[in-house]
Amino acid sequence: xxxxxxxxxxxxxxxxxxxxxxxxxxxxxxxxxxxxxxxxxxxxxxxxxxxxxxxxxxxxxxxxxxxxxxxxxxxxxxxxxxxxxxxxxxxxxxxxxxxxxxxxxxxxxxxxxxxxxxxxxxxxxxxxxxxxxxxxxxxxxxxxxxxxxxxxxxxxxxxxxxxxxxxxxxxxxxxxxxxxxxxxxxxxxxxxxxxxxxxxxxxxxxxxxxxxxxxxxxxxxxxxxxxxxxxxxxxxxxxxxxxxxxxxxxxxxxxxxxxxxxxxxxxxxxxxxxxxxxxxxxxxxxxxxxxxxxxxxxxxxxxxxxxxxxxxxxxxxxxxxxxxxxxxxxxxxxxxxxxxxxxxxxxxxxxxxxxxxxxxxxxxxxxxxxxxxxxxxxxxxxxxxxx
Numbered sequence: 001x002x003x004x005x006x007x008x009x010x011x012x013x014x015x016x017x018x019x020x021x022x023x024x025x026x027x028x029x030x031x032x033x034x035x036x037x038x039x040x041x042x043x044x045x046x047x048x049x050x051x052x053x054x055x056x057x058x059x060x061x062x063x064x065x066x067x068x069x070x071x072x073x074x075x076x077x078x079x080x081x082x083x084x085x086x087x088x089x090x091x092x093x094x095x096x097x098x099x100x101x102x103x104x105x106x107x108x109x110x111x112x113x114x115x116x117x118x119x120x121x122x123x124x125x126x127x128x129x130x131x132x133x134x135x136x137x138x139x140x141x142x143x144x145x146x147x148x149x150x151x152x153x154x155x156x157x158x159x160x161x162x163x164x165x166x167x168x169x170x171x172x173x174x175x176x177x178x179x180x181x182x183x184x185x186x187x188x189x190x191x192x193x194x195x196x197x198x199x200x201x202x203x204x205x206x207x208x209x210x211x212x213x214x215x216x217x218x219x220x221x222x223x224x225x226x227x228x229x230x231x232x233x234x235x236x237x238x239x240x241x242x243x244x245x246x247x248x249x250x251x252x253x254x255x256x257x258x259x260x261x262x263x264x265x266x267x268x269x270x271x272x273x274x275x276x277x278x279x280x281x282x283x284x285x286x287x288x289x290x291x292x293x294x295x296x297x298x299x300x301x302x303x304x305x306x307x308x309x310x311x312x313x314x315x316x317x318x319x320x321x322x323x324x325x326x327x328x329x330x331x332x333x334x335x336x337x338x339x340x341x342x343x344x345x346x347x348x349x350x351x352x353x354x355x356x357x358x359x360x361x362x363x364x365x366x367x368x369x370x371x372x373x374x375x376x377x378x379x380x381x382x383x384x385x386x387x
Contacts, residue, residue: 068176071234072230076178077130078161082127082188083101083125084125085125087121101115101119101226102180102223102227103127104163104226104239106162106165111152112137113148113266115241115257116142116147117225119142119151125139125151129160130161131159137151137153138152141268141273144204145204146275149226149269164234167260168237168258169260171195173197175195177194177218177230178190178232179219191220193219195216200214209342212260212261213256213258214229214255214256214257220240220254226239227240228240238257238259239262240255241256242254276352276376277349278354278357280348281298285341287341291361292329292340292341292344295324295327306359308372309327309363328370330360331361332359333347348374351374353376356372356374
């Protein structure tokens with residue numbers, strides 16, 4: 001049986017090499033303020049699209065569907081950017097690698113939303129706007145675990161058109177969607193499709209998945225990474241991230257990171273440059289039938305201080321061996337059942353340093369609740385920036 005691979009699609013080197021992730025099938029609320037995302041005045045936000053429906057057949061003879069397609073493109077194309085990257089690899093013989101991806105303007109301060117993998121390792125980032133102007137960009141913040149990054153350019157406000165954000169909680173299977181980006185370097189390309197499924201999980205790293213992924217059938221290809229996924233009102237509902245393909249090109253199965261996750265992550269990227277996550281001090285677990293067995297705890301870390309137990313060292317003749325049977329088995333966090341490492345990481349990731357979590361473990365065949373005060377680096381107030 002053939003294996004279906006998930007491909008993260010940033011074009012690399014001039015020959016568009018794709019990065020493959022196997023087992024592709026498969027993160028918390030920030031206390032920071034929402035960044036200066038664009039938002040039309042209430043009551044006016046749907047007027048261009050209402051007008052499109054009202055003029056079902058206009059002077060150009062467009063059908064209602066065609067008119068909506070055209071309106072979305074004309075309204076939102078100016079919010080899409082082309083991102084070109086340059087990176088150098090090799091110590092003795094330096095090799096220049098070039099990449100290509102997409103992004104969306106999210107503020108008139110020049111902030112641009114894209115995928116982390118689009119700009120990862122880049123020594124130089126160039127952003128091309130709809131006006132034709134190009135600007136060098138700097139990285140403001142990055143979240144590799146969620147494949148999200150924010151970069152910034154110094155461009156006049158009149159050249160920047162922030163995209164409006166939607167709400168991914170209101171999405172339904174069958175809704176029409178529009179993917180804008182630069183596939184294969186063909187800038188300002190739009191493809192149409194529908195939401196094929198919701199709440200997919202996408203594995204980005206080993207033992208780390210992004211939940212609530214949007215599956216679409218709109219054609220997306222290398223170069224689309226980081227580009228906006230829009231609804232019929234021109235609102236950003238996700239950023240295009242990966243495709244399921246055996247050859248690295250569109251096969252009608254694409255994946256987008258939902259906008260509500262972006263809303264939680266981006267404020268921290270703007271303020272701190274990264275996502276501040278709580279740390280529990282468990283560095284290794286193994287999945288068993290009952291839950292997750294703790295295999296290693298950070299010495300004097302939050303988990304060990306709270307009383308969680310890892311394997312004991314016991315003497316077997318001349319050797320000291322681990323008795324893993326003495327280790328706690330995690331079955332719940334804050335009352336929510338834990339079945340996989342991704343479940344556990346997701347629950348901890350949603351917390352901040354200084355918050356408490358109740359970890360329910362199996363210990364000597366009994367359920368025991370252990371309250372853990374999460375550690376992690378607290379960000380100083382001086383690290384904040386005005387939004």
